[in-house]
Amino acid sequence: MIEIKNLTKTYKNGSIAVTALREVNLNIEEGEFVGIMGPSGSGKSTFMNIIGCLDRPTSGTYILDDKAIAKMSDNELAEVRNQKIGFVFQSFNLLPRTSALKNVELPMIYAKLSSKERRKRALEALDWVGLGDRVHHNPNELSGGQKQRVAIARALVNNPSIILADEPTGNLDTKSGNEVMGIFKKLNNEGVTIILVTHEADIAQQTKRVVTFKDGEIIKDALNIGEEMNSID
Amino acid sequence: MVLFEIFKVSIQNIWVNKMRSSLTMLGLIIGIMSVVIITTLGNAAQADMAGAFQEYGKGKLTVNMDYNADRPVYYRDLFDDADVNSMSNIEDVVAAAPDISRWLSVKNEDKNLTMEVFGVNHDYNLVDHIDLIQGRFLTETDILGRRNVIVIDEKAANELFGTAEVVGETLTMTFRYQTTELMIMGVTKMTDSVIANMAMGNYNYGYIPISLATRVFNLERYPRVTIQAIEAVELNSVGNQILSLLERRNRDKEIYRINNLETGFNQMDQTLGFLTATISGIAAISLLVGGIGIMNIMLVSVTERTREIGIRKAIGANRATILLQFLLEAIILSFLGGTLGLLIGSGIGFTIVKLINLPFIIAVDGIIIAFIFSVVVGVVFGVYPANKASKLDPIDALRYE
Structure with missing residues (x-):
């Protein structure tokens, strides 16, 4: 599903070139639940941005659902983000002064769905994350955990190929964090591919495969089997 | 379909920021209002003169x-x-x-x-x-x-x-x-x-x-x-007939002068029309000021909503969609301002004209100018902020605090 070969990303800051990713190779299959770990500056954020089609690699290939992403135009990337990727952010990134329902409908507006279809699917998604009774609340009337659940509903409402979660529990207390992780697990059990970036080991433990970045390279890629971690290469 | 949704979003944003929106529109309201009042008064004066001429001066x-x-x-x-x-x-x-x-x-x-x-x-x-x-x-x-x-x-x-x-x-x-x-x-x-x-x-x-x-x-x-x-006759030819008649009667036709009231009226009418257009033009400068006000607020709005733009882009909005959203917002603001100015201006114009007992004529030219101008102002001054919004990098925009 995701095929990444020799992916390199270099930022030019004036005359200094900083290499954020160096020749990264990674394959992710449909239905996986991958945790991406690494200290800050390890390149995991850059990697997420590229997987999320928010950014393009300097060199290398990225194939998502048989489509080469690396050379796409801005508009094509926007469409891929809309159709194939669902984002969940650490700081929720919901539109302020906009009801949960409208927030969840947003990706479907850009997908050009009818308002009837949008409403139906948004209500289903909110119901699925357990917020069926909060649909008309604005984000400032919701708790952190509830906000993140709205964000998850928004991420999955267009039936994306992957859900990309960037530190989704980072702003939550343990209880809400566990709830959110529970939702991810439930989603994954239904066959949704999830890629989750975190620096917390115990969150990464709850995924099925952990990829660790350091200095722009993958230094470890291991399956989670129970409490143990076994290297696959 | 998408256009309608974008339109709704723009309206929502204007509505959420009621106070700011109305202040933004104020410049345009005043500009359009002045143009409409002046054209209404000018038209009334011209109609009044035409009426007087019809009564006293025709032929x-x-x-x-x-x-x-x-x-x-x-x-x-x-x-x-x-x-x-x-x-x-x-x-x-x-x-x-x-x-x-x-x-x-x-x-x-x-x-x-x-x-x-x-x-x-x-x-x-x-x-x-x-x-x-x-x-x-x-x-x-x-x-x-x-x-x-x-x-x-x-x-x-x-x-x-x-x-x-x-x-x-x-x-x-x-x-x-x-x-x-x-x-x-x-x-x-x-x-x-x-x-x-x-x-x-x-x-x-x-x-x-x-x-x-x-x-x-x-x-x-x-x-x-x-x-x-x-009434139907060409007055200049009547004047010439009179001069040649005087000549036939052995008068020196160089000593006579024929005054054609129609010519006088037309000159006055032209002068008044020119005067109205000139003053309206000066008033229209305030539209420019109103337009700059809109651009200013839209720029603030783009900065303030950087994160929102980032979210929308991450979720799948392309450049054109973002551009359209902000451009529409500017156009709606200026159009609303124009309409309000038009209504207020017509009201004031009507009151003044009725108070001094002149005929009220709806300033069709003023209305057309007002509408065209307000939309043009919206487009011209909305394009720059909207383009700026559409060009924001989603990663930077999402990180913006």
Whole structure:
């Protein structure tokens, strides 16, 4: 599903070139639940941005659902983000002064769905994350955990190929964090591919495969089997 | 479909920031309002003048002496009854009426005023539109009998007697130390035209029998003839016919001047139109200021909503969608401002026009200019902020605090 070969990303800051990713190779299959770990500056954020089609690699290939992403135009990337990727952010990134329902409908507006279809699917998604009774609340009337659940509903409402979660529990207390992780697990059990970036080991433990970045390279890629971690290469 | 959704989002954003939106619109409201008020007033003045002209000036010519000619005007140049008769026999001429006028003072007890007194025939109203509010106009008997009677205007009646009901009263007219007692037979009505009344100012006038005037003013010939032509005719050709007629009667045609009231009216109409357009143009500059206000707020709005733009982009909005959203917001703001300005301006224009009793004519030109201008202002000043928004990098925008 995701095929990444020799992916390199270099930022030019004036005359200094900083290499954020160096020749990264990674394959992710449909239905996986991958945790991406690494200290800050390890390149995991850059990697997420590229997987999320928010950014393009300097060199290398990225194939998502048989489509080469690396050379796409801005508009094509926007469409891929809309159709194939669902984002969940650490700081929720919901539109302020906009009801949960409208927030969840947003990706479907850009997908050009009818308002009837949008409403139906948004209500289903909110119901699925357990917020069926909060649909008309604005984000400032919701708790952190509830906000993140709205964000998850928004991420999955267009039936994306992957859900990309960037530190989704980072702003939550343990209880809400566990709830959110529970939702991810439930989603994954239904066959949704999830890629989750975190620096917390115990969150990464709850995924099925952990990829660790350091200095722009993958230094470890291991399956989670129970409490143990076994290297696959 | 998507356009409609974007439109809804733009409306929502304007609505959420009610206070800021209305302040933003204020510049445009004032600009459009001024343009509409000025065009409304200009149109009203033009319509008023056209009305007055229709009533008094249509198809009218005056034949005067040209006192600026190369040689002085001699007594023999003036018109006699035979001249007037042959003028009235020209095919396109309905009537030709001579008059002699002098400025002199009239008096009632201790009140007096200066008045232009016209010596005219009883059929003078064929060339001049005379409406009476009291009494009657001069009759043939007055003329033939050279009676000491006068018809004065409403304003003069009020000034001299404190009332318009003065038929039967007498006033004293003094011309070159010679006084004449005149009985008032009628009072003329003031014109309905506000502009004409304003232009007249303190002007007072009266009519006496021409037979009396020739004796009092000591003049057997007439310095002026007013011609009423049939309405459809080309006035310049009538004027030329009169000049060649005078030439045939062995007059020096260089000493006469034909005044065409239509030309005068058209000139005034043009001047007024030009004046209105110029002032509107100056007022339109405030639209520019309003537009800059909109751009300013839209730029603030783009910065303030950087994160929102990032979210929308991450979720799948492309550049065109973001551009359209902000552009539409600017256009809606300016369009709303324009509409409000139009309504307020029309209201104020209507009130002023009604207060000074001018005809109200909906300023179609003003409305069209207002709408086109407000949308253009929205587009012109909205493009830059909208383009800026659409070009934001989603990663940076999402990180923006």
